[in-house]
Amino acid sequence: MPEISQPAPDFTLPATGGEDVTLSALKGQPVVLFFYPRDDTPGCTKESIGFSESKAAFEAAGAKVFGVSKDSMASHEKFAAKRALEIPLLSDENGTVCEDYGVWKEKNMYGKKYMGIERTTYLIAADGTVAKVWNKVKVPGHVEAVLEEVRAL
Secondary structure, X not given: OOOOOOEOOOOEEEEOOOOEEEHHHHOXXXXXXXXXXXXXXXXXXXXXHHHHHOHHHHHHOOOEEEEEEOOOHHXXXXXXXXXXOOOOEEEOOOOHHHHHOOOEEEEEEOXXXXXXXXXXXXXXXXXXXXXXXXXXXXXXXXXXXXXXXXXXX
């Protein structure tokens, strides 16, 4: 898991809309990566819609926002279309980026242990270093808190 002030692990992942996104190619502007467990589940839907509705505010602050999960591109495209999402969703099907960012963790639900993505957001500064990390994100108020930090960079 990269720490504050450390370089963010670089990656190239497919995105909704047919483009590939390479983190190092975005140097020079802040980048928000929000890792979420699954497409079209209640918390993930609220979070994705929240970031999507605030896309213009993030762009005005000079930042790009991307959602990342292990769902397939087909799942992402369906989710984005169903919810009219404006932000690109990145597919990390093999889980490499989730592992690099330390969000693939053992979880526990009703006494059953399993591996999954812990809802986490990374703010990456224009120089490519980690500026802030939100772990175990609670969705209400989260988008606003991230936007505030972007504006403070």
